Amino acid sequence: MEPTPDPRALGAFLRARRAQLSPQQCGLPTTDSPRRVTGLRREEVATLATISVDYYTRLEQGRVRASTPVLTTLARALRLNEDEERYLYELAGRTDERPQHRHPAQRIRPAMRRLLDQLTHTPALALGKRLDILAWNSAATALYTDFATVPEHHRNYLRLMFTDPAVRELHTQWAHDARDAVAALRMEAAADPTDPDLTRLVGELSVRDADFRTWWAEHRVNSATYGTKHYHHPLVGDLTLDCDTWAAGDNSGQRLMILTAQADSPSHDALRILTSWTAGQTEPNSPRHTSR
Template sequence: MKPTPAPHLGAFLRARRAQLDPQECDLPATDSARRVTGLRREEVAALAAISVDYYTRLEQGRVRASTPVLAALARALRLDDDQQSYLYELAGRTDDRPRRRRAPQRLRPALRRLLDQLTHTPALVLGKRLDILAWNEAAASLYTDFAAVPAGRRNYLRLLFTDPAMRAMDRGWEHTARDAVAALRLEAAADPGDPELARLVGELSVQDADFRTWWAEHRVNSATYGIKRYRHPLVGDLTLDCDTWAASDGSGQRLVVLTAEPGSPSHDALRILRFWTAEAADTEVNR
C-alpha cells in the first residue's frame, strides 16, 4: 500500500521557514531582493541535504517524509523539542520521534529560601528519581553530611538502601524503604524512558534483594505525609511528622519537612542535635 502523505505537514514547514532569518541559519548574504519572508524552499532543501523537488512535494502534501528526512528538517529548521514532537506527529511517525533532551535539574530559588528560613527543622528538596537537590543544616545533622556524598550519588533511595547509618537509624526502615520504592515506581510510569532512573533501578536491583522484590511488586504510592521514627546515635529516639509539598511548576521537586510536637522529647532532641553539630562545625573551622 502506498504511504499516505501528511496534508498538514506542509503548512507547518512553510510557517516555520518563514520565521527563520537566513543569517541565523548561516546562509550567505545575497544582493537580490527576497520575495519571501524567511527562508526559500531551495535554502531549506540545501540545509537538509535533500532535493528541492522532494522538499517541494513535502510542502504540497504529495509525499510522505521518511524518518531520516524528518530528522534533517528538524536540524535545518532549528526546531526545539516541542516543535520536533509536533513535526513527527504531523508526519504520522510518532513512534520514530527522538527522545526529548532532559534538562539538568535546577533547584527552584523559592525552595532554597524556604530551606534557609527553616533553621531548626530538618528539611530537604527531592527532585526527579528522589534525587536530593538541596538540604538545610538541620537535615544534615539528622541524616548525614550530604555535601560529602558525590553529587551523582546523592539520591534518597540509594542512600536509604546503601548507607548503613541511614538504614540503621530508621526504626521503621522496611516501611520507609517500601514506600520510597513505590514512589519511584509511580515516577517510572510517568517517564519510562528516563535513562538515569533505569540506571538507578539496575544498580539497586543488583545490590539489594529487598529492592528487587519490592520493585517487582509494582506497588505505587504518592503519600505526602507520615510519621518517621528514628534512633539517632547522638540524641536517641525521635518521633517526627514528615510532610511533603510538591512544587506547582511541574518540575517534580518536593519539599520534605520533619517536625516534632513542641515541648516533646523529640523537639528537645532536635534542638540539642542542631546545637551539637553547629558546635562541632565551629570547632572544626577554628582548628
C-alpha cells in the same frame, strides 16, 4: 514494532509549527515585500533543513514518508523542543530511531537554595529527578548523614535508603518508607523511561537488594506529597515527623522535602536539641550544603 505513521497528522504538525516561526527567529534575511503566509514559507523550511522544496511539499501533503535523517534536520530547522521532537517521530512512525538526548546536569534553583538556608531547625532536602539529592541544610545533615561525604553520583535518596546502613536503621518503619520511595520512582520512570541514569539506578539496586527487586516488579506507584515518618536517632531517640514535599513550579522536577514536628511535642523538643548541636558548624555555601 514501530507505530503506524500518520502522514496527514505529520503534515498538519509541520504546517502548524512553521506558522509559529518568523524568518528573524531562524536567522533568515528579511525583505520589505509583503508575506502571504503566517510564519515561514515552505521554501524557507526546505532551505533550513537542506532538502528540496518538492520533497518538503510532499511531506506536508502526506505523499511521502520522512526518513530519520530528514526528521533530524526538520527538528533542528523548526526549533522543536524535546517533547515536540518526540511527537514528530511518533507521527512519522520512527519512534525507535529517535536520537537519545543527554540529560543536562541538575542544578538547584537559587530560590530553593535560599529557602534551605533559612530553615535552621527544620531538616530539608532539595530533590531532583530520580530522587537525586541536590542540596540539603545542616538540620538534614544532623538527622540523616553527612551528605558531603557521599560521592556526588551516589547522592540519591532511594540509594541511601537501601545501601547506607545508618540511614536504613534510622527509619523505624523502613520497609514502609522504602516501598513508598520505590513507588515514587516507579511513577517518575513512566514520565521518562529512556533516562539512562534511571536505568542504571534501577539496575544497581535490583542487583544489590532483593526487596527492591520485589517492590519494583510490583509496579506500584505513589505521588503522595505528604505523610508521617518515624525515626530512631542515636543521639535523641524517637522522632515522629511530618514529611511534606513541595514541587517547583518550573517543570524542572525539583522538589523540596521538609520534615517538621508538632509544636510542644517530644519530637519537637528532640529535633530542636539535635539541630542546635550542629547549628553554625558549616557555612551556607560549603560543599556540605550543596552538590558540586
